[in-house]
Amino acid sequence: LLDWAKTSGDAINLLRMIEVMGTAAIAGIVFYSVGSNTTNQGLQESISLLFFSLTLWTFNRMYLTILSYNTCRKTVIRDAVEGKYSIALAFLARVFVMLFAEAWWPFIYCFVCFPLAQIAGNIGDVFLMSIVLSLNLMCYISIGSLLGTVVRSVSWGMIAADLFSQTTILCAGFYTTLPPFLAVLRYVSPVYYAFAAIVKISYRWSDTIDCRGGDSELGSNKCFLEFNGSIEDMKFRGIDVATFGDPLSDVVWPQIVPLVVLYLLGQIFVFSV
Numbered sequence: 001l002l003d004w005a006k007t008s009g010d011a012i013n014l015l016r017m018i019e020v021m022g023t024a025a026i027a028g029i030v031f032y033s034v035g036s037n038t039t040n041q042g043l044q045e046s047i048s049l050l051f052f053s054l055t056l057w058t059f060n061r062m063y064l065t066i067l068s069y070n071t072c073r074k075t076v077i078r079d080a081v082e083g084k085y086s087i088a089l090a091f092l093a094r095v096f097v098m099l100f101a102e103a104w105w106p107f108i109y110c111f112v113c114f115p116l117a118q119i120a121g122n123i124g125d126v127f128l129m130s131i132v133l134s135l136n137l138m139c140y141i142s143i144g145s146l147l148g149t150v151v152r153s154v155s156w157g158m159i160a161a162d163l164f165s166q167t168t169i170l171c172a173g174f175y176t177t178l179p180p181f182l183a184v185l186r187y188v189s190p191v192y193y194a195f196a197a198i199v200k201i202s203y204r205w206s207d208t209i210d211c212r213g214g215d216s217e218l219g220s221n222k223c224f225l226e227f228n229g230s231i232e233d234m235k236f237r238g239i240d241v242a243t244f245g246d247p248l249s250d251v252v253w254p255q256i257v258p259l260v261v262l263y264l265l266g267q268i269f270v271f272s273v
Contacts, residue, residue, distance in 0.1 A: 024109040028116025035118035039210045057106050057137040062144035066157040069148025106133035135259040136194035142266030173237035196239045197255035205242040
């Protein structure tokens with residue numbers, strides 16, 4: 001309860017609510033109704049909004065967590081030595097405090113932003129995207145908690161966090177095709193899984209887009225989304241979405257499970273050090 005009292009005031013307050021809802025509203029207005037734009041430009045702008053939303057819920061709390069856990073570690077060790085409680089119990093309580101204080105904010109963002117932008121087809125899709133962004137956020141908070149516990153200096157922890165976060169972004173395959181010896185790093189990148197998941201939720205292979213020439217099944221000016229250049233580029237870089245005949249193309253559990261595992265691994269390492 002004492003840990004909750006100390007943490008909740010920084011994580012849950014009116015200013016944070018204004019910040020999250022304001023950012024969501026601004027993003028939704030800037031990208032207003034972009035999801036209903038079936039041109040190639042509309043698709044690219046929709047993907048840009050998804051990428052912005054992902055990065056927004058990636059780093060913003062990780063650095064604060066490093067400072068929080070670094071301070072918490074010193075307090076916990078001191079109180080444990082004095083016999084007030086065990087270190088394991090204190091860190092377990094900390095896990096639940098951070099989970100309940102942070103995990104629900106992406107839901108506020110998604111339910112404000114995405115309806116304005118007309119991204120995702122229904123409430124269920126928006127809710128599922130909220131879960132994915134929340135898991136991505138909690139993975140980086142978990143990494144921040146590990147660094148804050150292991151690295152004794154806050155400054156060095158911040159540097160390590162920056163190196164890790166930027167590496168996971170670069171190795172996720174958004175910007176360029178990775179050389180083979182670096183491609184394996186994407187499998188420890190939360191954003192790699194989270195981005196693939198939110199694109200899968202937003203688009204299906206059966207969705208159509210305006211095009212020249214058209215598809216014989218659809219008409220003279222419509223093509224399946226699967227053959228759009230942006231989608232094919234993502235596939236080439238290992239982000240498989242909107243693929244006809246692929247049973248995993250329309251499900252997100254292959255992305256959600258690794259996110260949960262990465263989060264749990266971070267917490268397990270915190271307990272083990």
